[in-house]
Amino acid sequence: MTYLWTEKHRPSKVSQVVGNKEAVTEFLAWIETWRKGRPSKKAALLYGPPGVGKTSLVHAFGKENGWEVIELNASDFRTREVIERVVGAASTLGSITGAVGRIILVDEVDGIDVRADTGAVQALTRLIGETRVPIVLVANDPWDPKLAALREMCQLIQFRRIPKPTVASVIKKIAASEGLKISEDKIKEIAEKSGGDLRSALNDLQLAAAGDLEVAERDREKEVFAALTTVFHSGKYSEAVAALQNLDLEPAEFFTWVLDNAPDQLTVEDLASAMEFLSKADLFLQRVNLKQSWGLLRYTVPLMTAGVAVSKKAKPKQFVRYSYPSRIRFLSSTRAERELLEGICLKIGRALHMSSRKARTEMLPFVKLMLTHNGRGLAEFFNLTQRELEYLKGESVSRPARKARGRSP
Amino acid sequence: MAVSDGSTLPWVEKYRPRRLDDIVNQEDVVTALKNIVQTKNIPHMLFTGPPGTGKTATAHAFAQELFGPRYLEDGLFVEINASDERGIETIRERVKTFARSVPFGGYGFRILLLDESDQLTDAAQHAFRRTMEQFSTTCRFILAANYSNRIIEPIQSRCAVLRFKPLSAEMVSEMLKRIAESEGLKLDDEAVSRIYEYSLGDMRKAINILQSAASLSSKVDPVVVEKAMGYVNRGEIRRMIELAFDGKFSEARDLLRQLIYFQGYQGQDIVLAISREIPNLFVSDEVKVRLVEALGETDYRIAEGGTPEVQLLSFLAKLALVKRVSV
Numbered sequence: 001m002t003y004l005w006t007e008k009h010r011p012s013k014v015s016q017v018v019g020n021k022e023a024v025t026e027f028l029a030w031i032e033t034w035r036k037g038r039p040s041k042k043a044a045l046l047y048g049p050p051g052v053g054k055t056s057l058v059h060a061f062g063k064e065n066g067w068e069v070i071e072l073n074a075s076d077f078r079t080r081e082v083i084e085r086v087v088g089a090a091s092t093l094g095s096i097t098g099a100v101g102r103i104i105l106v107d108e109v110d111g112i113d114v115r116a117d118t119g120a121v122q123a124l125t126r127l128i129g130e131t132r133v134p135i136v137l138v139a140n141d142p143w144d145p146k147l148a149a150l151r152e153m154c155q156l157i158q159f160r161r162i163p164k165p166t167v168a169s170v171i172k173k174i175a176a177s178e179g180l181k182i183s184e185d186k187i188k189e190i191a192e193k194s195g196g197d198l199r200s201a202l203n204d205l206q207l208a209a210a211g212d213l214e215v216a217e218r219d220r221e222k223e224v225f226a227a228l229t230t231v232f233h234s235g236k237y238s239e240a241v242a243a244l245q246n247l248d249l250e251p252a253e254f255f256t257w258v259l260d261n262a263p264d265q266l267t268v269e270d271l272a273s274a275m276e277f278l279s280k281a282d283l284f285l286q287r288v289n290l291k292q293s294w295g296l297l298r299y300t301v302p303l304m305t306a307g308v309a310v311s312k313k314a315k316p317k318q319f320v321r322y323s324y325p326s327r328i329r330f331l332s333s334t335r336a337e338r339e340l341l342e343g344i345c346l347k348i349g350r351a352l353h354m355s356s357r358k359a360r361t362e363m364l365p366f367v368k369l370m371l372t373h374n375g376r377g378l379a380e381f382f383n384l385t386q387r388e389l390e391y392l393k394g395e396s397v398s399r400p401a402r403k404a405r406g407r408s409p
Numbered sequence: 410m411a412v413s414d415g416s417t418l419p420w421v422e423k424y425r426p427r428r429l430d431d432i433v434n435q436e437d438v439v440t441a442l443k444n445i446v447q448t449k450n451i452p453h454m455l456f457t458g459p460p461g462t463g464k465t466a467t468a469h470a471f472a473q474e475l476f477g478p479r480y481l482e483d484g485l486f487v488e489i490n491a492s493d494e495r496g497i498e499t500i501r502e503r504v505k506t507f508a509r510s511v512p513f514g515g516y517g518f519r520i521l522l523l524d525e526s527d528q529l530t531d532a533a534q535h536a537f538r539r540t541m542e543q544f545s546t547t548c549r550f551i552l553a554a555n556y557s558n559r560i561i562e563p564i565q566s567r568c569a570v571l572r573f574k575p576l577s578a579e580m581v582s583e584m585l586k587r588i589a590e591s592e593g594l595k596l597d598d599e600a601v602s603r604i605y606e607y608s609l610g611d612m613r614k615a616i617n618i619l620q621s622a623a624s625l626s627s628k629v630d631p632v633v634v635e636k637a638m639g640y641v642n643r644g645e646i647r648r649m650i651e652l653a654f655d656g657k658f659s660e661a662r663d664l665l666r667q668l669i670y671f672q673g674y675q676g677q678d679i680v681l682a683i684s685r686e687i688p689n690l691f692v693s694d695e696v697k698v699r700l701v702e703a704l705g706e707t708d709y710r711i712a713e714g715g716t717p718e719v720q721l722l723s724f725l726a727k728l729a730l731v732k733r734v735s736v
Contacts, residue, residue, distance in 0.1 A: 119484075259719065263658045263662070264659075268729040268730065271658065272727050272730050274726075275722060275726035275727075279707075279715065279719055279722075280710075282710075282715050282716050282719040282720065283714065283715045286715055290714055327666070330663075330670075349490070351419075354525070355490040355492040356493055357493070358492070361673045361674065362614070362617075363419075364672075365640075367419070369624060369625075369637060376417075378419065381418055
């Protein structure tokens, strides 16, 4: 299960692209004008909220028709040189007679950083003028002022959120193809939460599959629980160490299970001792990862299993069920929110010459307060979307002030 | 009662110094840079100093005086943030594209600012050192960092090191008053010194506190400052320690994750904040010493590559064993 389902289940045919029929038709019509050698506009700008299939449509078209899709996205640095090198070559090396067979896809164009990506917009504009193959730009927000020049050269194709019932039916089908037993309620819940973003719905489905006891992972989880029982209850070195050896799980993964279950299984005193062993196990484990020094596992494994086993002195008062690692639950349930926040911090950082990390620690707390009290202008300055603005405002409302404790009494 | 205008820009941006002469409190640095502008003999430079002392602003001001007002548009100066770029390869690639060509305008070189360069690992810094050498004919580097001791020796030795000092209380107070006047705020002296207590020599923080307070009321007195800081500084580290003391380990753990994943604390920021709290805890002196010992171990293990979250959890688990004393 190393695959991301969002990748695994990407449509390979245009007909499999869910929702947005109008946009699909418009896109095909535009491509058709290229096929005939008389493009209406040389580029198309597909825009709309995340996770509704903009990029997927282009790839699906490419796969179905055997066209090569040359993709650039925000993670590529898009200075003029890079664009010209990659896109420029691809855009002119087409066959002379009607450039069919190749599409250039520039993802996340609204992510172009005007300051850092010197000349990227101009370079793109010029390329669109000169290109012999279709260029597709993808953006969430097409009205971004820096895209004004580009916008005019593009056929604008709007994508909308995918209706929740459609999201529900898609994830139901995928759940079935993955052999998941999943309740109608859960499907509804995922669709509801998605807000029309199919990608996030698929991610949630995959997480539900990993976390939910009712699904296919069940048997494996039983094995993990058995191993945990040995670690927390055997009290014996060799048994505890063997628990992991008999388990088909990476030490790092099992480590998280032990770490997050320990507080429920141990008394305060025993927990402190177990955590000390776990923190040392972590140190070796990280070194295994960093330096590929696999030999260090000979310390990691006993520390994280037997170390915990011998820490347990007190008998349990009652049986406490094991649970899926809270860390993974936390990270998955907050993923969307964390991504939103990261986007905000990037914007603030760009506006103020600092990294997103620094923007988060040094600016964000203040910005939140400034925004709550009168923030339109500021929000504009940082180029925040309505959603981002509301999130920041909501944040400082839902978590009320506590007494300042910055200064010593 | 809230102020309506004036906050269309963050004041840290609005009042950012634009010229070398506007840089306050860093006379030595400014003198050195002016000489450099005069002689046009530009070395690689390392700007070090605490946050909010003007490193980035100075780099921009310097480039502007050297290249003129179009230093950014003409592509003569570029800023890369070490902690935003994913990995040294990305940085090298960007440096390469930037530094490869000889710029127009007869300068013969461009300036690249690598901000927050202490965020690079040692290995990344060594790789960057080679990049510096490779492109030094067409590119000058300015590295900015909070701590010079986190910059490897070979880089330091290739750079002129300029040290930025924390701003004095007078400088901060003067600036705050200037802003207050131009923004039409009433700002009393006590509020100024209260802001300074929170910000110390960090001008960015001081200005942020002022703007936050001003968003609550156009009359900024100590009460308003406290109120603003109440929103901003929620005392979460202290609360996490207290939860751990009370044996509420899982709640302390949730808070720790909140700090790491939402508020962007790095492991060592949290260690530092905890170390500041230890003297004020209601525990015996002997326990304080034990806590410092345990915290030091935590810090050390994080530096050695341990996962901050795991290492700090282990520290929190120890807190539950501590006996509190009443004072």
